[in-house]
Amino acid sequence: MSDFDNLLDKKAQEAExxxxxxxxxxxxxxxxxxxxxxxxxxxxxxxxxPVLMMEMFRIFGGTSEDTVKPFMAAIEMIHTYSLVHDDxxxxxxxxxxxxxxxxxxxxxxxxxxxxxxxxxxYAFETAIxxxxxxxxxxxxxxxxxxxxxxxxxxxxxKAGIYGMVGGQCADIExxxxxxxxxxxxxxxxxxxxxxxxxxxxxxxxxxxxxxxxDIQNIEQAARKIGVAxxxxxxxxxxxxxxxxxxxxxxxxxxxxxxxYVTLHGIxxxxxxxxxxxxxxxxxxxxxxxxxxxxxxxxxxxxxxNK
Numbered sequence: 253m254s255d256f257d258n259l260l261d262k263k264a265q266e267a268e269x270x271x272x273x274x275x276x277x278x279x280x281x282x283x284x285x286x287x288x289x290x291x292x293x294x295x296x297x298x299x300x301x302p303v304l305m306m307e308m309f310r311i312f313g314g315t316s317e318d319t320v321k322p323f324m325a326a327i328e329m330i331h332t333y334s335l336v337h338d339d340x341x342x343x344x345x346x347x348x349x350x351x352x353x354x355x356x357x358x359x360x361x362x363x364x365x366x367x368x369x370x371x372x373x374y375a376f377e378t379a380i381x382x383x384x385x386x387x388x389x390x391x392x393x394x395x396x397x398x399x400x401x402x403x404x405x406x407x408x409x410k411a412g413i414y415g416m417v418g419g420q421c422a423d424i425e426x427x428x429x430x431x432x433x434x435x436x437x438x439x440x441x442x443x444x445x446x447x448x449x450x451x452x453x454x455x456x457x458x459x460x461x462x463x464x465x466d467i468q469n470i471e472q473a474a475r476k477i478g479v480a481x482x483x484x485x486x487x488x489x490x491x492x493x494x495x496x497x498x499x500x501x502x503x504x505x506x507x508x509x510x511x512y513v514t515l516h517g518i519x520x521x522x523x524x525x526x527x528x529x530x531x532x533x534x535x536x537x538x539x540x541x542x543x544x545x546x547x548x549x550x551x552x553x554x555x556x557n558k
Contacts, residue, residue: 285370442478
């Protein structure tokens, strides 16, 4: 295992412990939905979004990590809810996620739907806990007085109809549509996938004290990373190894989805992944400390085999 792999595992484990600390107790008459929520969140993975958030917080010199930890847990809850709903019979109808049975297979579609709903709501209950810290309020461009309020706004917008949900809407509408355009496809990638990466990186930097120019650059870099990440996912859906991926391959073809691969082929898709990667890295390289872990992480994300 390389030094980077060891460091990623260490940071993922740190994020895992933070996430676990915010999960609700399985109790009360609603304990079944809480059990399903926690089952979904604890399915494993590299915790890329909370790891990115903490990394940006540290790159920009953040000091009070209690401020960012609730947002780290919240972003993972939102990401997980989206996967739970994506896997439902009415959506992609997948039976495996991260190498184990999906939530709807274990708990039924109705309870899985509620688990996703619960995670989305509980994410905001969790993020709001950041406001309970003793840290004093600071200015953002002399207008927005509370960085936490701005972070909450980013979290909500990037997850909603002008972000991830909007992208998912366009994705569903594209199923079975043989004439989907590249513009439609990029819209889906920028919103369904990239928006939550943008949210993670922007919030981490914002809470640490980054200015608006830096946050805008981070948003652009994260958008490129997200589109590249999704194109790579489309490539893996065609040529990937099911055992490595932990989920079935060929689901895009099964659902008659137009992807970057169906429009441009495997080789051009790989070239676009590399181009977007290089552009994102050139932006991030301007930040002190980005070469230590952030840039290697970006390279790993978009060249992964699983």
